[in-house]
Amino acid sequence: MQNYSNFLSEVLITEDQLSARIKELGAEISRDYAGKELLVICILRGGVMFMTDLVRQISVPLAFEFMAVSSYGAGARRSSGEVRITLDLNTSIAGRHVLIVEDIIDSGRTLASVIDLLKTRDPASLYVCTLLDKVSRREVEVPVRYRGFAIEDKFVFGYGLDMDEFYRNLPFIGVVDLSKYEPPC
Ligand code: IMP
Numbered sequence: 062m063q064n065y066s067n068f069l070s071e072v073l074i075t076e077d078q079l080s081a082r083i084k085e086l087g088a089e090i091s092r093d094y095a096g097k098e099l100l101v102i103c104i105l106r107g108g109v110m111f112m113t114d115l116v117r118q119i120s121v122p123l124a125f126e127f128m129a130v131s132s133y134g135a136g137a138r139r140s141s142g143e144v145r146i147t148l149d150l151n152t153s154i155a156g157r158h159v160l161i162v163e164d165i166i167d168s169g170r171t172l173a174s175v176i177d178l179l180k181t182r183d184p185a186s187l188y189v190c191t192l193l194d195k196v197s198r199r200e201v202e203v204p205v206r207y208r209g210f211a212i213e214d215k216f217v218f219g220y221g222l223d224m225d226e227f228y229r230n231l232p233f234i235g236v237v238d239l240s241k242y243e244p245p246c
């Protein structure tokens with residue numbers, strides 16, 4: 062794989078900015094759910110860095126679970142519109158306060174179908190917390206209760222977000238210069 066510095070056009074959100082905003086979100090969620098128990102559902106794989114940092118800033122009792130969905134054709138940079146659940150929950154969400162934690166909302170198709178599915182399972186409440194939101198790209202309406210950062214329509218990577226499955230481990234969010242990025246063969 063290329064070194065990311067070859068195609069990084071700018072650092073959009075630094076590690077310090079991420080942790081400061083996640084602290085705020087954690088405090089807000091802790092206030093909103095005071096006296097309740099929370100079930101956090103992390104959407105794999107992009108949401109994992111955000112979820113693990115976020116739950117450490119939440120003070121109400123909580124459990125977390127994972128779901129995986131696939132919405133892109135291999136190597137594609139846009140949602141195909143066909144969303145498949147590739148890993149479902151192992152637990153019932155009936156009667157529970159569910160918070161979906163996602164890395165980024167683009168067209169909204171991925172989350173809209175996750176929400177539709179989870180609603181059929183009778184949670185006590187169901188809300189969305191996304192780290193990033195490409196507001197201008199929305200094709201399907203998604204109710205977002207907690208939003209880390211609204212961003213422009215640029216392809217970003219790092220802190221859970223990948224380029225062909227790599228670079229998720231970077232501690233910041235960077236913007237890709239697609240003219241310099243070489244996809245793996
Ligand atoms: P949506 O279904 O179009 O809202 O796409 C949401 C999913 O697309 C996210 O969960 C990400 O996995 C992926 N995605 C969208 N934009 C980006 C990006 O800029 N970088 C990396 N992944 C992205």
Ligand code: MG
Pocket residue numbers: 104105106107108164165
């Ligand atoms: Mg994702």
